[in-house]
Amino acid sequence: MEYGVVLKWWLLYQALLVVGLPFAARLLPDAPDRGASLAVPTAVVLVTVPTLWVGQLAFGLWVVVGVAAAVVAASAWLARGGIDVPRRPLAEVAAVFTAAFLFLIVIRAAADGVHPHGGEKFLDFGLLQSLLRAEQLPPQDFWFAGERVVYYYGGHLMASILALLSGTSGRFAYDPALAGFYAMAVTAVYGLASTITASRFAEADPVEGSTALGVAAVVFVVLLVTLGVPWYYLAVPAAFAAAVFAGSTRVRAGMLAAIVYGFASNLVTPVRLLAGTYDVVREAVVAAGVKSNRAPTITPAEFDMWHASRVVETGINEFPLFAYLNGDLHAHMMSVAVLFLAVGIGLAYARTPESARRRRLALLFGAFPVAAATILTVNTWSFPAVAGVAMLSVALVDADPRTLLPGSLARRFEQSSAAVRELQRVLLGVAVAVAVAVLGLVVAAPFVQSVLLAGASNQHPAAFPVPTKLGAFLLVHGLFLVAFGAYLVSRVARDGSDWAAAALAAVAAVLLAATFDPVIAGVRVGVVGVLLAGPILAGAWLLRRRDAVGFEGVLVVAGAGLVVIIEYVYVADAASYERYNTIFKVYAQVWALWSVPAGVALAALAARKPDVSRLRSVGGTALAVLLVVSASIYGGFAVASHVDSADDATLDAFEHVNDERPDEGAAVEWLNDKSGQPHIVSAPGTTPYTWQNPASSLTGIPTVAGWAHAGNYHSDSAYRTRVSDVGVVYETSEAVSRAIILRKHDVQYVWVGPVERERYDVRVTDEEPGISVAFTNENVTVYEVTHSELVEQ
Template sequence: MEFGVVARWWVFFGVLLVAGLPVASRLLPDAPDRGASVAMPLSLVVVTLATLWVGQVAYGQLVVGGVFVAVLAAAAWLARGGVEIPRKPLLEVVGVFTVAFVFLIVVRAWADGVQPAGGEQFLDFGLLQALDRAGQLPPRDMWFAGERVVYYYGGQLMASIGAHLTDTAPRFAYEPALAGVYAMGCTAAYGLASTIAAGNGGESRPVGVPTAIGGAGVALAVVVLATGVNWLVVAVPAAAAAVVVTRPRRVRAGVLGAFAFGFASNLGPVIRLLAARVDVVRAAVVAAGINADRRPAITPEAFDMWHASRFMETGLNEFPLFAYLNGDLHAHMVSVPVLFVAVAVGVAYYRTPARQRRRRWALLWGGFPVAGAAILTVNTWSLPTVFGVAALAVALADPAPATLLPTGVQRWTRRESAVGQSVQRVLLAVGVAAVGGVLAVVIAWPFVQNVLLAGASNQHLAVLPVPSQAGALVFVHGLFLAAFGAYFVSRVATSVAGWVVAAAAAGAAVAVAVAVGPVVGGVGITAVVLVGPVLGAAWWLRRRNAAGVECVLVAAGAGLVVLVEYVYLADAASYERFNTVFKVYAQVWALWSVAGGVALAGVSERRASTGGLGAVFVVGLVVAASVYGGLAVTTHAANADDASLDALEYAGNAHPGEAAAARWLGDRRRGTRIVAAPGVDPYTWQNPAASLSGVPTVAGWAHAANYHSQAAWEQRVDDIGVVYETTDAASRAAILEKYDVTYVWVGPVERARYEIPDLSADPGIEPVHRTPAVTIYRVTDDELVAPRSGPITVTTTPQAATATAPGAQTARSPARFVTVTSSASTAVTSSQWGTKLRFS
């Protein structure tokens, strides 16, 4: 274990905390922790945006260090009058971050580094390595030599900034950066839920210790007997839940919010375990409809951590614990702390009185645009959510949106009817949020110009996808739907009878959705039946002051769940709305984690109508949602190897020769380009040279076709086939010069795919590095054979076609074998693709 690396990164995040406190304390001055829980991502957002602009001129360790010093100086100036942070809440923030950081460090140290299968680790690590090599931003694309990255790389930029400031090589920075993102998410969820709960006011009566212990014992016994899991798997969550429900509301909400984000899973695993023992549950699961590849019932011995994220036929339903255990440093995960910054701005706006118009303007057109600009670079999918939160905060806050307008204009906005006032609230809220969105684009303009506007556009809006099955929705969202349903009922129910009626209505809605699969006019409305009531209740209770700002987050998440049932972004990366569900549900989980913490804290209070039953319900829900985490972590620990944070550990163990060659190649600094077998089969061991070193290759994984151009990527794939298989030195030289190649990589993947001649027989190509698995050849441009000119005959087999012209260019042929003959009687045979040769 690299303890020194862990210590340096923990100190780095501590400095981010201190640097962010002056702004965070102004953002949430009345929060118990004065905004300390979002200080780390807040300061990281500022550093990243400043680096983005400066990086257009130069990027590297000195540049990052200079920007960081400037940000620290600005923070010191803002703190010149002192920053008062209550000691206990500040220690809570540090403690939550440290526990979460160490937890994921240990879990990831048990893993074996980045792998190509089952995720985007090759993409994420390749981007991190490319940034390490970059002299300017955007970095060079490691999968498309000669072009810059046209993918949202802001999350990897944040990790690269940390690597530079802690003086950590990318191979050892990947895991601490991932752990830091996870810990910042847990900390922000804790602080925001705590802040919202503390601001709700009213009497807070935690249950007594005997009730908590009894509830935990009952929940533990029921789950163990019903599912067959070892009691040790859920003993710690049960004990923790029993302690938490006896704490004050602020602490309850914070811990339960952090739990919902950092450790809870959906209800699928516990339901499938129960189905293995109860036939009626198994029959219900079969009838409800989940992914056909997932068995309706499992045993603890057959547990697989992957299955809980794949219940839906029409999309991925990942949740944070699965994603961070899996180990991608990917956009939907890295963007969560930034999304929480936007949530903090929304909470701040909601709590700002109408008379403080300038502060409300600053939050709307300063705070939200900064958070939106950062999230635009990290995960562009989340930009609409940031300004959706902004619009809902404006619409649901007590001050009317019209009070943001100049005084002379406000008299034109007066409406007498309640309906008119509500419609006006929504329209004005959307309008001011749209202005914030435009400002976000301006703040992130270098990224917009060089990445978003430069990338291939193969995405478009589409409508009415295949609807989700009711069972899948219950599996995926049941934890939060249960929490919010109970919470909203607790706001209005005054007797046990009220709870019984609410429970019966909820059960009826689920039964109708599962049994009937509601359809209106040929359009499925299952999601509306299941999630719509939560959305409606959140709006209704907030407008009647029966609940607080948590309703903004409930409404935002519910709106997203319903929206993707009808509108999605069609792209080349996935089938129909598969990718849309994946990206959007990650945001829903984050938003609902904070609201869920507040809701569960409210339900667990001792009330005249329920006594301590609410606390028992909360403890039971916590235990049920912990089954997955207990099984996943214990399984992960049982399969652990030597503890290490080396991202290249897997490569070194499974492919030592290629790993050693990639490290050697990575030591060759800027300007290096290679050619290697393209990753035509993503998520397999392909193109390790570029992914592990960051050195650009002519054509990497097929992802590059989505970001640049399918036709251009296919052209490069064909050209690579010529380089590896031609017997004509002039033909090979033409391709090498076309892409300004400096090294040619020949490893197991290349040998398996191509029939490679002796490359060193060509002038200008010589071997410079060998391992038992890989030979790397250096290309010397001025020694290569000059490309031939004159008549060129192109013949395809088995169907022949002829094209004769100097500098001929063929169309891509479906034939597998292509022979090219020049006037000098030289030939090239490509057995991988039909080819598109260009001779200059």
């Protein structure tokens, strides 16, 4: 285990916390932690955006150091008068970040390095390595030699910046970078939820310790009996729940939000365990429908961490814990920290008085566009979400958006009708969202020009996909739907009859969704999202405008809106079928957006207030504990299985290749020591997610034709031409033909390993002029090409 690497990266993140704090404190000056929970992503964004621009001319260690020095100088200038941050909230932020960082370090140390199976690690690691070799941005596409990468690489740029600042090679930077992104997200969700709760539920008292312990014990026994899982999988989350629910409402909300994002799962695992014991549950799951290749029941012995992320028929319904356990350094995981920064900007706007017009304008048209630009480069799929948060912040918070306009123009919008005023709010919110999007495109102009426009032709909008089945929808979103439904009802319910009416309405909505299956003009039109998420959206919107809920309502609306929208429209792209990729990328955003209000809702349900009966308080606590413990069962199984399968603890990304394919590993290490980005030839990865292109994927050195993904990003016909060229290099018996291809693609090395020998009748030899053996062992030979000595036509 590389403890020195872990310590070095932890210290780097603490330094970023210090650097980012003056900026974050100006964003949320009245938050309990003064914005400290967003300080690290703030610092990372402030270094990344200028680096993106400067990198178009030059990129490398000294560029990154220079930009970082400028950010440090700006931070010092902002902090010249001191920053008043209470010690306890700051200590909470440091503790949460450290716990989350070390948790994922342990997870990654138990993994087996970078490999191509079951994920995008070859893509992600190749991008990181390519950036660390690059002298200019965008870097060369390591799967399409000679061309710049056409992919959102902003998150990998962040990781490479951190690697350069810490002096860490790519093979040891991958895991600490991933752990840092996870810790940034967990810490941000903790801070956002606790900040929202501190201002909304200051009068709420902690649950009595005896009540919290008793409720947790009852939930523990009930689930132990009904699910048949080992007791220790339930004891830990039950004990955690008892401790957290007995704490202050602010800390409780933060901890619950952190658990919902960082450790909880959807309800697939507990429900399928119940279905394995009770026929009535199994029949209900079968009737409601899950993915066709997923059995409705499982036993503890049949647990598979992949099952819970694959229950929607036409998509991947990932949640954070699955994604981080799987270990890809992928866009939808790295962008969450930036998305939470955008949420923090929205929260800052909501907490800014209407009279502070300049600050509100600066947040909307200064801070939001920077967050939008950053997330555009990290994960383009999340770009609309930032604009959406800006739109909803304007439309739903207390400040009248007309006051953003010049006085004479604002007076023209004066209306006496409440309905018209609400419509004006929405329209002005949309206008702000459009402005944020346009300004974000301007801030990210280098990325837009070199990447976004180049790859846009491979995607187009489409409508009316295969609707989500009722069962899959409830299993995937049930944790949030139950928590939000109960929370919203609790804000307006006067007595037990109101709760009964709400319960009947929920049952009616589920029954209608199960029986109503409209077909319009021969097309099935899904109603599950509208019937189940729609009321949550409408309720949160209405109660936010009535000030019955706070900024958490804005985030409930944002997530529900995304869930409903993708039931009807999606982005069709060459990388997936129908809305497969849309569900994958959008559901990840929904989970992130909903994790903050989930913490607030669960904390509020268990809060003791003078006007709430003891029975209702106990009932709310019981529901919250049941949801927390149920959603933690997957984590117990998955983490235990992950750790049990480990052989040795290391953060070395080359572990898999060195353990499973040592000869190829030795050749990879030899090639990895070469500087710059010389071009190589290796067998094209025409069957992705298998062992192909290890040389380019593990070193970042561009190969002529890598995985078939490159055809999606560039041109399928150009990719096929390159595949044909590679075949000529390996199989032709004519030295002239081989030389023509080697010159065409400026090839310096020809990789001949097991994959190449299996696929081709390899005729490359060092007997030809200009070709010599540079490295060889039992299974791999790497030939070096000297262009000046190659045969002429």
